[in-house]
Amino acid sequence: xxxxxxxxxMAGLLLGCAHMGTSHIxxxxxRSAMINLYKQIFPNIKFEDYIYGALAMNPDARSQYxxxxxxxxxxxxxxxxxxxxxxPFKNGKKFxxxxxxxxxxxxxxxxxxxNAANRVVTFENAxxxxxxxxxxxxxxxxxxxxxxxxxxxxxxxxxxxxxxKVEGSGALAAYEKGKKYYAARNGQLNxxxxxxxxxxxxKFIRMDQLSMMIGQASHWPxxxxxxxxxxxxxxxxxxxxxxxAKPKAANSEEYNNLEYYLTYMxxxxxxxxxxxxx
Amino acid sequence: xxxxxxxxFSLVVSLCMASLGIAAEGAAVQEDGxxxxxxxAKGNCLACHAIPSDPKAESPGNIGPPLMSMKARxxxxxxxxxxxxxxxxTNSDSVxxxxxxxxxxxxxxxxxxxxxxQGL
Numbered sequence: 251x252x253x254x255x256x257x258x259x260m261a262g263l264l265l266g267c268a269h270m271g272t273s274h275i276x277x278x279x280x281r282s283a284m285i286n287l288y289k290q291i292f293p294n295i296k297f298e299d300y301i302y303g304a305l306a307m308n309p310d311a312r313s314q315y316x317x318x319x320x321x322x323x324x325x326x327x328x329x330x331x332x333x334x335x336x337x338p339f340k341n342g343k344k345f346x347x348x349x350x351x352x353x354x355x356x357x358x359x360x361x362x363x364x365n366a367a368n369r370v371v372t373f374e375n376a377x378x379x380x381x382x383x384x385x386x387x388x389x390x391x392x393x394x395x396x397x398x399x400x401x402x403x404x405x406x407x408x409x410x411x412x413x414x415k416v417e418g419s420g421a422l423a424a425y426e427k428g429k430k431y432y433a434a435r436n437g438q439l440n441x442x443x444x445x446x447x448x449x450x451x452x453k454f455i456r457m458d459q460l461s462m463m464i465g466q467a468s469h470w471p472x473x474x475x476x477x478x479x480x481x482x483x484x485x486x487x488x489x490x491x492x493x494x495a496k497p498k499a500a501n502s503e504e505y506n507n508l509e510y511y512l513t514y515m516x517x518x519x520x521x522x523x524x525x526x527x528x
Numbered sequence: 529x530x531x532x533x534x535x536x537f538s539l540v541v542s543l544c545m546a547s548l549g550i551a552a553e554g555a556a557v558q559e560d561g562x563x564x565x566x567x568x569a570k571g572n573c574l575a576c577h578a579i580p581s582d583p584k585a586e587s588p589g590n591i592g593p594p595l596m597s598m599k600a601r602x603x604x605x606x607x608x609x610x611x612x613x614x615x616x617x618t619n620s621d622s623v624x625x626x627x628x629x630x631x632x633x634x635x636x637x638x639x640x641x642x643x644x645x646q647g648l
């Protein structure tokens with residue numbers, strides 16, 4: 251009897267250790283360390299304002315942004331996305347049937363980790379899974395249609411706090427891969443994402459002030475110049491091209507892991523989709 | 529006597545021309561070094577560094593320190609060249625692109641830029 255109890259306690263302890271080792275603790279430490287770093291760099295910027303990126307560092311640019319967002323130039327595009335979302339499939343069902351609560355306040359849970367498939371599932375993956383399950387053709391990753399549809403679908407989660415979970419060893423491994431990619435130097439110019447958005451954040455590269463990485467993932471797709479739709483992974487590509495690195499493909503394992511890591515780092519911040527960027 | 533003067537004269541002229549040539553070349557080096565440094569597809573140094581002494585150095589970034597008083601701070605040309613060749617050799621965390629090591633610039637272009645920067 252006593253022995254059994256000891257075994258149970260030991261098993262519990264072991265499980266507890268495994269749990270500590272593989273889930274919350276480490277990513278959560280990364281996130282709070284990063285927040286503390288930015289608090290030192292930007293003592294006057296509130297955590298909630300990190301979602302504005304470089305705009306949070308420049309009150310004039312921020313107030314221009316607020317004016318534009320009052321009458322966003324992309325509202326017609328957003329209507330196209332809405333139409334796609336609401337148009338029934340051939341079987342009569344709609345996208346809303348694939349998500350809890352008709353798709354409201356769900357986008358902040360993505361990317362998620364699918365333990366059975368042992369891979370990261372982005373919101374775009376979930377959209378395509380929905381199309382497939384309903385016998386419809388899937389959309390191409392990184393292209394305009396997917397951008398417009400997800401711009402509207404994500405807007406149903408406006409205000410939801412980003413809530414990415416890293417639980418279990420598979421999830422942690424994917425997170426670690428994303429984190430490693432983020433810090434790896436790449437391209438002829440030898441930059442990592444970290445060079446610019448952690449080491450360089452707040453500084454100017456020419457005329458561009460560099461945003462902090464926390465808060466970068468909560469508002470995608472965005473409309474650059476007001477009408478040019480860019481997905482988050484499309485932005486990864488642009489940044490990599492700028493450093494003369496060879497960009498990866500949209501929905502590649504590398505970019506999905508990177509998105510998983512980067513979005514986890516925006517946990518707790520409110521979603522807003524889409525947004526304007528110059 | 530006359531022959532002597534002629535020889536002397538032509539000697540002076542040729543010396544003069546030679547020095548003129550050198551002067552012209554020196555200015556060209558300065559100009560070339562500057563254009564490699566300013567060119568966005570080459571050095572693009574202004575992306576990160578201000579060059580306060582040059583009014584043409586417009587809208588610089590501030591990721592790196594301003595490039596000024598370089599002779600005083602880098603009396604040793606080789607050290608300055610090495611910094612431009614590969615800043616990560618002495619500071620592994622440096623975000624400055626390794627212009628020589630990664631063949632962003634040629635050997636000759638690195639030399640030109642080094643001379644231009646050392647003159648700032």
